[in-house]
Amino acid sequence: MPDFSIGVDLGGTNLRIAAVNREGQLLEKVTLEANAARGPDLVIDDMCNAIHRVNAQYRRDGKFLGAGIGIPGIIDLDAGMVRKSANLPTFSGYPVRAEIERRLGARVYLDNDANFAALGEKWMGAGRSVANMAILTLGTGIGGGIVLNEKIFHGMNGMAGEFGHVPIDWDGPPCGCGSHGCAEQYASATAVMRLAREAIAGGRAPALAKAAVSGAEFNAAAVFKLSMAGDEQAQEIYRKFGRALGFLLAGLLNSLNLDMFVIGGGVSSAWDAFAPAMFEELRTRSLVYAATDPARGGTGKMTIIAKAELGGDAGLYGAARVPLVMLGG
Amino acid sequence: MPDFSIGVDLGGTNLRIAAVNREGQLLEKVTLEANAARGPDLVIDDMCNAIHRVNAQYRRDGKFLGAGIGIPGIIDLDAGMVRKSANLPTFSGYPVRAEIERRLGARVYLDNDANFAALGEKWMGAGRSVANMAILTLGTGIGGGIVLNEKIFHGMNGMAGEFGHVPIDWDGPPCGCGSHGCAEQYASATAVMRLAREAIAGGRAPALAKAAVSGAEFNAAAVFKLSMAGDEQAQEIYRKFGRALGFLLAGLLNSLNLDMFVIGGGVSSAWDAFAPAMFEELRTRSLVYAATDPARGGTGKMTIIAKAELGGDAGLYGAARVPLVMLGG
Numbered sequence: 001m002p003d004f005s006i007g008v009d010l011g012g013t014n015l016r017i018a019a020v021n022r023e024g025q026l027l028e029k030v031t032l033e034a035n036a037a038r039g040p041d042l043v044i045d046d047m048c049n050a051i052h053r054v055n056a057q058y059r060r061d062g063k064f065l066g067a068g069i070g071i072p073g074i075i076d077l078d079a080g081m082v083r084k085s086a087n088l089p090t091f092s093g094y095p096v097r098a099e100i101e102r103r104l105g106a107r108v109y110l111d112n113d114a115n116f117a118a119l120g121e122k123w124m125g126a127g128r129s130v131a132n133m134a135i136l137t138l139g140t141g142i143g144g145g146i147v148l149n150e151k152i153f154h155g156m157n158g159m160a161g162e163f164g165h166v167p168i169d170w171d172g173p174p175c176g177c178g179s180h181g182c183a184e185q186y187a188s189a190t191a192v193m194r195l196a197r198e199a200i201a202g203g204r205a206p207a208l209a210k211a212a213v214s215g216a217e218f219n220a221a222a223v224f225k226l227s228m229a230g231d232e233q234a235q236e237i238y239r240k241f242g243r244a245l246g247f248l249l250a251g252l253l254n255s256l257n258l259d260m261f262v263i264g265g266g267v268s269s270a271w272d273a274f275a276p277a278m279f280e281e282l283r284t285r286s287l288v289y290a291a292t293d294p295a296r297g298g299t300g301k302m303t304i305i306a307k308a309e310l311g312g313d314a315g316l317y318g319a320a321r322v323p324l325v326m327l328g329g
Numbered sequence: 330m331p332d333f334s335i336g337v338d339l340g341g342t343n344l345r346i347a348a349v350n351r352e353g354q355l356l357e358k359v360t361l362e363a364n365a366a367r368g369p370d371l372v373i374d375d376m377c378n379a380i381h382r383v384n385a386q387y388r389r390d391g392k393f394l395g396a397g398i399g400i401p402g403i404i405d406l407d408a409g410m411v412r413k414s415a416n417l418p419t420f421s422g423y424p425v426r427a428e429i430e431r432r433l434g435a436r437v438y439l440d441n442d443a444n445f446a447a448l449g450e451k452w453m454g455a456g457r458s459v460a461n462m463a464i465l466t467l468g469t470g471i472g473g474g475i476v477l478n479e480k481i482f483h484g485m486n487g488m489a490g491e492f493g494h495v496p497i498d499w500d501g502p503p504c505g506c507g508s509h510g511c512a513e514q515y516a517s518a519t520a521v522m523r524l525a526r527e528a529i530a531g532g533r534a535p536a537l538a539k540a541a542v543s544g545a546e547f548n549a550a551a552v553f554k555l556s557m558a559g560d561e562q563a564q565e566i567y568r569k570f571g572r573a574l575g576f577l578l579a580g581l582l583n584s585l586n587l588d589m590f591v592i593g594g595g596v597s598s599a600w601d602a603f604a605p606a607m608f609e610e611l612r613t614r615s616l617v618y619a620a621t622d623p624a625r626g627g628t629g630k631m632t633i634i635a636k637a638e639l640g641g642d643a644g645l646y647g648a649a650r651v652p653l654v655m656l657g658g
Binding site: 162299 | 477482483484486488489490498499508576585586587631
């Protein structure tokens with residue numbers, strides 16, 4: 001009897017729902033508009049209706065074990081509530097878990113979306129073969145999650161994995177968190193666009209300047225394309241990006257000596273542009289990485305820095321995984 | 330029957346041995362000269378003879394369960410060998426664990442000294458009441474260890490906790506690890522002395538200059554004394570130290586959201602001189618610390634930054650703890 005669970009990825013814009021079975025097969029995926037500004041009641045209505053429809057199909061063959069709901073922001077795990085979410089401000093203080101449990105009549109696990117992405121990559125993605133890993137999701141900012149012994153490591157307040165706010169520069173640009181010089185100011189889509197704007201303003205980036213006014217969307221992917229086409233200024237932007245990411249990873253690797261760091265999120269598709277500088281910085285900065293490098297007399301059993309494999313679905317796999325483990329017996 | 334175990338702290342200079350019982354009582358402590366340059370055979374002879382003498386006393390009342398041996402450096406946990414130790418270079422490649430086990434006829438656990446210090450503070454020191462914590466030992470460099478769920482977290486190669494080599498500055502002083510700008514170049518005894526020398530060379534630190542030629546030992550403790558006596562230059566040195574430590578802790582706290590970070594090692598006795606700047610930097614730089622601060626609307630359940638309580642004995646407690654847990658039933 002192929003039991004299954006539901007993974008949900010709830011963002012400010014999209015609401016995505018997947019049914020996943022115990023073997024990690026994604027049985028079905030539904031994408032809805034979240035329209036989060038409507039407030040939690042209506043969003044959760046849509047979510048639960050869609051889950052009911054999906055379940056109706058698969059309940060003939062197997063048992064529905066429960067759902068995992070991934071939300072960007074700070075989650076109060078004990079209360080099953082959103083403490084703070086920039087993308088879902090109306091959800092703060094609303095009893096999210098209790099409401100969804102009531103409507104589904106099933107167990108629900110609420111967690112941060114990056115934590116679920118970490119667990120998803122661990123289960124069915126790049127981290128399949130390792131025990132301890134972390135993910136860094138490169139998007140507007142940098143999200144993060146840690147999986148130790150196949151379980152999400154939450155820390156004291158459920159806030160472990162805020163890698164985007166590791167300081168990497170004393171006097172860097174201000175960050176939304178109140179600090180400045182945070183890693184996500186250097187290795188995110190926002191950082192790429194800041195560097196591009198600076199290069200254009202400096203009058204030394206004709207190709208970037210042209211792309212910015214071309215009418216086509218000017219974003220991190222556009223800068224990546226220019227970089228791969230050989231534009232030196234675009235390449236320099238992703239070299240800086242890669243160095244910053246390597247600097248961040250060196251600190252994390254020296255601190256944690258994990259089996260693997262997975263690099264995910266939308267901007268990870270620019271891997272070819274930033275990875276060489278990232279690895280160079282990491283090799284220079286991490287004695288743990290260096291000490292285990294077979295090319296330098298190490299054992300060869302060294303931390304792997306891998307590109308994520310599940311793309312935007314990582315969080316769905318991870319969210320669906322928790323009920324399977326917790327309730328699957 | 331009060332069973333007991335032996336904890337050993339083996340450094341380049343001192344060899345310290347303690348008998349500890351299950352309740353965490355330190356029954357006896359022996360300090361010998363290590364004379365590590367003699368090579369491992371003679372050092373281990375002395376160690377095992379001393380352990381035999383201690384055991385003879387306590388064996389009447391209880392069972393000797395085994396020994397933990399803490400060594401500064403990179404330990405191969407599987408092999409029970411020292412991979413690399415700046416203070417004990419002659420130990421590299423020597424079968425340390427097997428030799429001690431043979432001579433004692435008991436189980437022996439080899440580990441990094443800072444890992445044992447973390448476990449010791451967890452068991453009987455500052456971390457008694459928490460589940461997940463890390464220690465930063467401030468000495469010549471910065472050592473570190475992580476304890477999760479009451480067990481040492483080793484990482485992939487036993488090298489987790491190298492907090493001293495987290496990079497905190499892009500263009501800082503070179504570090505023995507091959508990188509530059511590592512945290513221990515800013516918050517260690519070595520860093521205090523570098524800053525003191527720089528201040529003296531700049532001609533703007535008369536009190537430090539006087540102390541340096543006074544005949545009394547001029548070290549981090551001497552700079553601390555001047556700081557507490559009101560010397561502005563000495564105070565500035567420890568303010569820089571505190572800011573660097575706060576910067577490092579902010580990254581670790583945002584990454585791990587542990588229950589507690591314990592600050593130990595010889596230079597932690599300068600706490601009063603560096604702690605104010607450390608906390609100021611941490612509050613500015615860590616959104617996790619800020620988000621949980623009751624003074625800023627947080628829950629009040631926030632990471633504790635605590636001074637170590639066991640001093641130089643932390644490693645002895647931790648080393649003795651492992652046989653008690655692993656073999657004590």
